[in-house]
Structure formats: structure tokens, C-alpha cells
Amino acid sequence: MVIGVASAGIARAESVRLIGHFPADYREPSLLKRMGVDRIDGPDGGALGFALERALANRGHYSVVSLDRRGGDASLDGVLSGLVSTEINEARVTQEHENCVETKKDAFNNDQCVRKEKQTVYCRQRTIDMTADLRITRESDGGIAYSTRKPRQHVVTWCPGDSAPGAVDGVVRGMTDSIADEVAREISPYTENYAPRFYESRDGLPKEFGDRFKAAVRRTQTDLTGACAEMAAIDQATPQFAVAYDVGICAEARGEYEAAIDSYRRAATLRPRDTGDFNAAMNRVRKLIVQRDDERAQR
Numbered sequence: 001m002v003i004g005v006a007s008a009g010i011a012r013a014e015s016v017r018l019i020g021h022f023p024a025d026y027r028e029p030s031l032l033k034r035m036g037v038d039r040i041d042g043p044d045g046g047a048l049g050f051a052l053e054r055a056l057a058n059r060g061h062y063s064v065v066s067l068d069r070r071g072g073d074a075s076l077d078g079v080l081s082g083l084v085s086t087e088i089n090e091a092r093v094t095q096e097h098e099n100c101v102e103t104k105k106d107a108f109n110n111d112q113c114v115r116k117e118k119q120t121v122y123c124r125q126r127t128i129d130m131t132a133d134l135r136i137t138r139e140s141d142g143g144i145a146y147s148t149r150k151p152r153q154h155v156v157t158w159c160p161g162d163s164a165p166g167a168v169d170g171v172v173r174g175m176t177d178s179i180a181d182e183v184a185r186e187i188s189p190y191t192e193n194y195a196p197r198f199y200e201s202r203d204g205l206p207k208e209f210g211d212r213f214k215a216a217v218r219r220t221q222t223d224l225t226g227a228c229a230e231m232a233a234i235d236q237a238t239p240q241f242a243v244a245y246d247v248g249i250c251a252e253a254r255g256e257y258e259a260a261i262d263s264y265r266r267a268a269t270l271r272p273r274d275t276g277d278f279n280a281a282m283n284r285v286r287k288l289i290v291q292r293d294d295e296r297a298q299r
Helices: 047-058 168-187 209-219 224-237 241-253 257-270 276-297
Strands: 003-006 016-023 034-041 063-066 078-105 111-138 143-157 190-195
Touching: 016 111, 016 241, 016 276, 034 047, 047 063, 047 078, 047 143, 047 168, 078 143, 078 168, 111 168, 143 224, 168 241, 209 241, 224 241, 241 257, 257 276
Parallel strands: 034 063, 034 078
Antiparallel strands: 003 016, 016 190, 078 111, 111 143
16 A cells, blocks of 8 residues: 655665555464463463453454453464463672772862772662463364463662662563563564665666656656556566566555566566565565455455
């Protein structure tokens, strides 16, 4: 979907802003739309369970159901369960602090340090370690759709004269929220704004077509449809890598993803020594195809 155009840079000065729907990093659990959050064992399991429910619901992809020990729900597609362990340790540590040991009065009768020494200071250090082992099972066959271990650590040190650290409960809740947000992000499809930039190189183009191509690239900022039609005509008349790449951007903007991949592949064939952008574009569009097909299958 096209949301705008923008100018930037020199070699690829013009761009088009698009909205793309991309698959989750872990695609298999994302196909289980009705998700139950089962009991998370461990002293902080309840907090993590609530955090997971919130994080998944906020992504807007899942229908989230909270479960308890009384059993499952036959209408579920998948169930998220797991174990979280938390360990809190405090220890005495030493630090080297540079302190003033000699002062003198300045012209305004204020003390000024004239000699400092390093001194050993005895401090306290608190370490909180949390590890969550989580998995999602398919209700249809009991298979594992997702399995992960998420560690977190928080270390704070305070010395005489320092403010005391925050309460343990607040730190632990921050850890559970962080784990839940990461899990939800990994297993949820996402929408992203991105802006592929048009190539402008006229290398190898006859002057007439080079001038037309330059004008077409500029035209993308005011009349994308007309500019794309002109680029397609140039591409038919005299194939060239930059033209082929830009025709691919036009196809991607229209949601014609298979045609976009064909054009990006032709660009890479025409310019084999410089395929980084072309391969990146093909990989991006392959992801768009995966998510498009998943959405169609779930309608």
C-alpha cells in the first residue's frame, strides 16, 4: 500500500513510502489465532501470565483466552505455558573512590580540594536473575509450535551516601513485562512503514531513454502511476538494471508481489556485480507474499 513519496540523497534520490504486512519472526505460532495462556509456574508466574495476556492482546493478532488448572478449552488453537524462576542475591563489594583528603581556602574563603586519594569503599550489590522457559503447543495434535528461553538480569550497586535502589517487586515486574513484550513481538505478524528508493542510474541507456527515465524518476513524486507506466515502457524498449529495479518498486507498491520479484531478479541479472539492494528487495517481498497468503488462508 502506498502512503506517500519522499526525496532524499543523490544516487537514489526519490522514494515511495509503503505500508507492508510482514510475517512473525516465528511464523508457526502466528497461525494459531485463538491462543490460551495457561498457568506459568514459579513464584512470579502469575505476573508473567498477566503480562503475556496483555502483550499478546495489544498486538491485535490473537484472540487471547486465560486458562487455569481446571482444564483447557476445546476451541483453542494453541496454548502458551511455561515456568519462570527468579533468584535474588545481595553481596558486599568494594569500589575504589577518589576522595578529597586535603583542602585550602580560596580568595572567597571557600574550601578547595588540593589533594585527593583513592580509598576503598564497602558497598552493597543486588543481582536479580530471571529465566522464563515458555512454549506454545498446538491443540490439534499437541505438537510444539514455539519454544524459547528468555533470561533477564538486573544488577544495582549502592555505596554509603547513595540513594537506596528501587523495590525488588518493581524490578521483577519490569522483567516480566520485558519478556512478555519480546515473546509477543516474536510470534506476531507486524505492519511496517518503509520507503524503497528509486534507482536513477542511466548507465547503458541511449540518451533518449536516459532522459525519459530521469524524468520518470522525478515524476514518481507527483504522479506515481504515470511514472510507473513510463518506466514499464522504457523497460520493454531497452532493458537496464536501474529501470528493472524501479519497475519492481512500482509493482511492489501496487501489491503485485510476484511481478516485483521478477523485476528485482532481472535487475540482479543485468547488474550481477551489485546485487545487494536487489537481493534485499526480493527477500522483503517474499516475506510480504508469505503474510499475504497466510491472511488469505485464514479468512
